Amino acid sequence: MKSLKVVFLGTPEFAKNSLKAIHQSHHKVVAVVTVADKASGRGQKINQSPVKIFAVENDIPVFQPEKLRNPEFLDELRNLNADVFVVVAFRMMPKVLFEMPKMGTFNLHASLLPDYRGAAPINYAVINGEKKTGVTTFFINEKIDEGNILLQEDLEILPDENAGSLHDRLMSVGADLVVKTLDGLAENSIEEKPQPQVEFPKNAFKIFKDDTKIDWKKNSKEIHQFILGMSPYPAAFTTIHIAEEEKGLKIFGGKYEILNHSKNAGSLEISKNEFKIYTNDGIFYPLELQLEGKKRMNVKDFLNGFRNYDEIKMA
Numbered sequence: 001m002k003s004l005k006v007v008f009l010g011t012p013e014f015a016k017n018s019l020k021a022i023h024q025s026h027h028k029v030v031a032v033v034t035v036a037d038k039a040s041g042r043g044q045k046i047n048q049s050p051v052k053i054f055a056v057e058n059d060i061p062v063f064q065p066e067k068l069r070n071p072e073f074l075d076e077l078r079n080l081n082a083d084v085f086v087v088v089a090f091r092m093m094p095k096v097l098f099e100m101p102k103m104g105t106f107n108l109h110a111s112l113l114p115d116y117r118g119a120a121p122i123n124y125a126v127i128n129g130e131k132k133t134g135v136t137t138f139f140i141n142e143k144i145d146e147g148n149i150l151l152q153e154d155l156e157i158l159p160d161e162n163a164g165s166l167h168d169r170l171m172s173v174g175a176d177l178v179v180k181t182l183d184g185l186a187e188n189s190i191e192e193k194p195q196p197q198v199e200f201p202k203n204a205f206k207i208f209k210d211d212t213k214i215d216w217k218k219n220s221k222e223i224h225q226f227i228l229g230m231s232p233y234p235a236a237f238t239t240i241h242i243a244e245e246e247k248g249l250k251i252f253g254g255k256y257e258i259l260n261h262s263k264n265a266g267s268l269e270i271s272k273n274e275f276k277i278y279t280n281d282g283i284f285y286p287l288e289l290q291l292e293g294k295k296r297m298n299v300k301d302f303l304n305g306f307r308n309y310d311e312i313k314m315a
Contacts, residue, residue, distance in 0.1 A: 001026065002186040004083040007101070008051070009033040014171045015088035016050040018108060021175035022086065023058055027182050030080045031061045033090075069094050084185060086178060087140060098140045103185055105140045108178050110170045111204065112136060112152055114195045117145035118204035122170060123163045127229030128202070129221070132156055133166070135174040137181040139192060148192040151184065153177050162231040162253065207234055214238045216266035216314075220256035220282040227251050235290070238277075239315035240268075246315050252288035252296065259283065270309040275299050277314075 004027045008019050011034050023029050032055040037046050048056075055062045065073040068091075078100060085098065085105035098105040111121035112134040118124075125133040134154040139147040153173050157166060184190035207230075214223060214236050230236040235250040256279070263278040270276070277284045290296040306312065 001183060003027055004103070004182055004186050005030050005081065006182065007031045007033065007077060007080060007082040007085045008088075009085060009090045009093070010051045010088040011035045011049045012089050013050045014110070014167065014174070015090070016054050017171045017175040018086070018088045018178045019051055019054055021179050022182065023054075023060070025179045025182070027179070027186075029055075029060050030082055031063060031077065033063045033065070033077075035091075036064045036066060068097055074100075084182070086182070088174070088178070092144075093140065095142060106137050106150055106181060106185075107140050107145075107147070108174050109136045109138065109145055110167075110174065112154065113138060113145060113149060114198050115202045116204040117201065119206040121204040122167050123207060123229045124202070124204040125157065125229075126161065126163050126166060127226050129225045130157055133170070135170055135177050137177055138195070146195060148194055150181050150190050150192055151177055160228065162228040164232045209234075212236050214251065216277060216284075217280050220258055220279045220284055223279055223284055224254070224256050227253060231288075238266075241313040241315050243311045248292040250290040250296075251286045252290070254284055254286040254288070256284045257282050266314050268312060268314050270303065270306075270312055272303060272309075273300075275303060 006022055006027055006029050008022065008029050010019060019029065019032065032051055034049045034051045037048050039046050052062050052064070063073060063076065074096065082101050084101050084103040087093070087105060087107040093105070109121065111125065113136040116124055132154055134152055136152045137150040139150065141147040155170060155173055181190065212230055212234050214226065216223065216238070227236045231252040235252060237248050237250045240247055240249050259282050261278060265278055265280050267278045268276065275286050277286065287299050288296065289299060289302045291302070
């Protein structure tokens with residue numbers, strides 16, 4: 001089978017697994033393009049992307065351009081004479097870049113396109129209670145996540161699975177699909193297909209802080225799926241008062257019960273052994289929590305940190 005020369009573009013752990021799979025295949029990664037190193041934390045420690053760390057450890061040349069239209073950067077990439085560019089969890093690319101390789105540029109997306117185009121497909125698949133999702137490789141064009149499909153792989157979403165667990169499973173399936181796509185392109189055995197037209201598409205817009213707040217007026221199952229879909233990152237939250245001080249409270253998981261009650265949605269009942277939050281149609285029981293300024297913990301440890309439960313109120 002023909003070995004393809006690949007330029008890989010990506011940044012996070014999800015992308016690193018695909019890079020590793022290509023590197024371990026018979027295809028050759030001739031360069032990696034990733035985000036610039038960033039300082040973060042109290043000590044302003046310089047952090048490198050997982051993709052860069054892997055590339056450096058395996059002697060793969062790394063490019064970290066501030067601007068993807070930089071002429072010098074484009075000339076250096078062009079001189080590599082790569083057959084194909086592979087993109088996984090990267091930023092928007094200019095046409096001059098994605099049209100450069102003779103076989104084109106394909107992207108790995110963590111959904112079954114055309115469903116869940118956008119930045120957060122894994123989160124929204126869980127939030128919306130989907131039973132199935134998957135991964136798609138497709139050729140990049142000038143429209144976001146709308147290029148011709150190459151290959152797809154289905155994956156069942158497990159009961160009560162959160163976005164973190166699903167992310168890890170899709171990361172593994174996606175890495176395999178990237179290599180299968182390269183093999184198919186090398187053999188000229190893949191028939192690319194336009195994406196189906198969908199009247200009411202399921203979108204996966206970028207998630208901002210305000211989007212992660214829990215609406216306790218919704219039904220218990222919706223709240224449960226919302227919390228799972230935001231866990232462990234960016235994490236769903238609510239706001240409580242502790243002795244008149246307002247604090248954010250992240251909730252990573254729990255269980256719910258459907259029942260009739262006369263309580264206001266969002267009201268609390270807390271005792272030594274139980275934390276209840278009333279919803280529109282029942283009760284939600286948080287099991288994994290993180291109070292603002294504290295570490296993540298189970299509900300028992302959280303409750304053990306208080307002497308007076310009456311001082312805890314919903315904000």
